[in-house]
Amino acid sequence: MKTSPLLRALACATLVALGALQGACGNACLSLAQQICQCLPEDGTRATCNQRATDGQDSFPVRTNDEAFCQAKLDANVCDCNNLTTEAGKQACGLAYSTTAGVTTLAPQAASQR
Helix, strand or coil: CCCCHHHHHHHHHHHHHCHHHHCCCCCHHHHHHHHHHCCCCCHHHHHHHHHHHHHHCCCCCCCHHHHHHHHHHHHHCCCCCCHHHCHHHHHHHCCEEEECCEEEECCCCCHHHC
C-alpha cells in the first residue's frame, strides 16, 4: 500500500493532537495511538511513532473523559488506515475539524511537507 507524506504527518499530528489523551491513559489512548502508528509505511517510522506515544504517557495527564474518547474511537474502529485516507475519516478520528473555509487537519504545516 502506497502512502503519502500526509499520512505520515497525520500520524505525527495524532500524537500531538491526542497528546493530552496519551498520558496516563490506561491502555485505550495508547492503543489508539499505536493503531494510528500502524498506518505508517515503514518499520522505522512506525517504531518512532510508537515510541513517541509511549513516551507521551509520562508527559501528559489524562482525564476520565479522555480515556472514554479513546475507547469510543477504538470501539467504533474509525481510526483505521483506510478511514484516515479521507477528510471525513480524519474528522471522525478526531484528527481534523471542519471550518467555514474547509477542513483543517491538526498536522503541523512543516510535518506535512516532509
